[in-house]
Amino acid sequence: MAASYSTSELMVVRAARELLDGEVVFVGIGLPNLACNLARHTHAPNLTLIYESGAVGSVPDRLPLSIGDPCLVKGAAAVCSIFDVFQYYLVNEKIDVGFLGAAQMDRYGNINTTVIGNYKNPKVRLPGSGGACEMAIHAKRVVIIATQNLKTFPETVDFITSPGQKANGKTRKDWGLPGGGPTLLITNLGVFKFDSESGEIFLTEIHPGVERSDVVSTIGWNLQMAGDVTETPEPTADELRIIREELDPDHLYI
Amino acid sequence: MAASYSTSELMVVRAARELLDGEVVFVGIGLPNLACNLARHTHAPNLTLIYESGAVGSVPDRLPLSIGDPCLVKGAAAVCSIFDVFQYYLVNEKIDVGFLGAAQMDRYGNINTTVIGNYKNPKVRLPGSGGACEMAIHAKRVVIIATQNLKTFPETVDFITSPGQKANGKTRKDWGLPGGGPTLLITNLGVFKFDSESGEIFLTEIHPGVERSDVVSTIGWNLQMAGDVTETPEPTADELRIIREELDPDHLYI
Amino acid sequence: MESKVTTMADAISRFVEDGFTIVIDGFTHLICFAAAHEIIRQRKRNLTLCRMTPDLIYDQMIAAGCASKLIFSWAGNPGAGSLFGLRRAIEGQIPSPLEIEEYSHFGLAARLIAGAANLPFYPVQSYLGSDLPTVNPQIRSVTCPYTERSIATVPALNPDIAIVHAQRADADGNAQVWGITGIQKETAFAAKNVIVVVEELVDSTVIRSDPNRTLIPGMVVDAVVVEPFGCHPSYVQGYYDRDNDFYVAWGDISRDPSSLDRYLDEWIYGVGSRTDYVEKLGPDEVSRLKAELVLSTPVNYGY
């Protein structure tokens, strides 16, 4: 019987299980950081954590509060310049998995983190690409973590910052994109994969206690489903202990 | 009354005097290294010595035997990669003076260090460009040091490795070359400058004891002369002491 | 040779002119707020501000009216939310319109690399499928002469002035940095003039005991400013930690224009220098953020 847990904890655990031992991960702050470090503390001790600030092989001894936190440098295997981290690691196809968040995402995993409304006269100015555009292009696979609602999952995004499986009507192959693009979406309600033919997301797992109608009603298009939608596996007591006691003791993200 | 000295010592001293305090010099091994370090020990204590190996602000405590000698690193101000030394220093126009040697040189200061004879079926295969081609293109000015004879100073060089003041019929301006190119030639017989109109060398100084006919007969074209050819100034006792006792105590190059 | 070592007030007044393109560098680390505050105090105007992450530092400069243009690639409060000063300028032209020119991190880094390398452009394997090129005409392309495939390009960026913070430098400006190094080296080589700000001015023998550690050589440095705690609320590895409480608090401070103005009045216009600022912070804050000692293993440069 699993202990009680928050939705964030479930998402972190689900994301962690997606990472294989020995892989190289481009880590983001927040839930992705917790997921990567959870994996490192459990089934994937040889996971290499790279942060876009240039920290390589980080072993953070506290919760990093930015992607350039000094705890990512102390005890790391290497530190490299921004030039290196983008050219020699990311563009040079050394990154197995990247994580992306989304202010808006469409059915193909095209992500908008640039602007709500018109670019020239924005309703809301969002942060922009940072390293996201290249991660979407070059990482072997991308895991998207987002909170579901109709604003976040509209039929069409206002701006494509980072291309998904089909962008502006062209497939990744048509565009010549070297990386695999988004392969998994984890939201507060369920888990989704991308159809290899259509490039569209489809629901594969639904979180314990969530109704299928909640999932469908917070997505702005006719959502596809797997033939066998399963229940997202619950966190183990050990996973929860690591998250709560070691990774995020002040409960900033969980 | 000057002490007796060798031709090499005279050449080193003449080259040293060409360097201004505060300048940045791309140093080569042999006589250029002696000249730069002599200047640093005399009138130009703030000369910055850069070696193409990436040593910046070197203060060699022995005679370096290659451009990557460890004595160029110990106590240096910085060490940078090959990428940096060429892109960020040389191509980025941070180098005031560079030194070049020549297996062949024509009247315009075009230098061949690649091949004697035909490129595909060479009589003598020479080392090639190394950093010379870019130094000839990008350094603000270039000092050439060479030994005079008809083989070294032919009418036409067999191959242009490093462009001079006029290469293959086009001026530096026609080519769009950013640096100043060769501005001084120091040989075992005299000192030459380059005419700003024609791009040709002309004799400006003749070493003590050398006959004008010796200079003319070892150059493969009709050599131009300055209106007032002077005698190359002799080394001072102090300069000779520094060269012999501090810089090249084993007399490898002098 | 005239000494390069000077005060921040002098360095800013000599090297930063109205209308300049300026980079105050540091990727999450070594962000020199001391320089930004002095620029605000000297009421520099119409600057083109360039940074990958505008961060709180440019949010303050924009709110203070120093900027007419921003070149950037990620405009958030790292780990802590929005930059409301910047958003008001873009969304509502407050206090004045702000032109923006936007890249990805990689694209903007490549602009500085091209600037440092004296290349007119830099090729970047990027932007395919993204809408970024549609809103930035500076993102163009060339055809590879080997593969015949098109590849995106960005133009060189050569700032008028770069301000980079380092842990230590000697009086010639040979500056050593460890921890996150960002794009500081390229920015220094790309800029027409360079101010290096350091936590500690050290003897040349310290620098020269470890030449591989030198990120920026003195030959490209015009002024050296010694400004301990000069990056607060950012951090300096080995000296002090980021003041994360302030980064979080900035959300509330900057959300309301009048509270942001009060911040500028109290902490920037109201203090004469970084020394005054540190004094105002107080010794408890300074000691709270002070770094513990974790030394590197030395290496041998002998032969």
Next chain:
Amino acid sequence: MESKVTTMADAISRFVEDGFTIVIDGFTHLICFAAAHEIIRQRKRNLTLCRMTPDLIYDQMIAAGCASKLIFSWAGNPGAGSLFGLRRAIEGQIPSPLEIEEYSHFGLAARLIAGAANLPFYPVQSYLGSDLPTVNPQIRSVTCPYTERSIATVPALNPDIAIVHAQRADADGNAQVWGITGIQKETAFAAKNVIVVVEELVDSTVIRSDPNRTLIPGMVVDAVVVEPFGCHPSYVQGYYDRDNDFYVAWGDISRDPSSLDRYLDEWIYGVGSRTDYVEKLGPDEVSRLKAELVLSTPVNYGY
């Protein structure tokens, strides 16, 4: 995870195949003769050898018949004259014809940078007025989309295998280098496989006490070979000096094919490993070249 630490014989046999494009790196410093000698002993053939400076190391490999092609930018005996093995191959097709592909240092470095950056080409402000492009059709050009001016290009180079020597690494292959760093990092990132050879295998805590010192991360390294004195007659800063007497003597050894063959027989085929080679050199030679101790000032990584 299987250990990456292995012997030179095993690493060469696993990662170097006949016909491969290979770089044994190190610009004047950290030139791994131990690897070259093992390649000669294993009689690898038809290699495309790539190095900016072929140096004695490739002169020996060419004379031993390992190479069918050479990609280079300066083919002399640094500070000491000619490479006669190489010259005989080019001038007289002895022992066999040697195809050459020639750049300037900058151009060849740029090929490896492009390879490391996964760019199909690299633009280089070079070659104008030089005859080099007329003999190397790989030097081409693009038109800058901002200035409309032509700029030379070189194509990416991605060696099948890179062998880089470092002062120290941990068992994961995180390798630290100080002194001249050359193009070692770019070569490692450009290559399909990487062998790191070190003077010392150290605990991971030593490496991780100074992460900015790591030039090559273990994640791109396939094998780690511990080979003390592995660069002789080249040098390793902090460990041993260059054997300049040998560099000078090489002129006489290599001028005559039979004396060069005798050298190969005695010092390469005639010894089983680098350990044997060092033993044959003798303790006096080793101690003559041993480095004095000149330690760097440590830095603080705390926060």
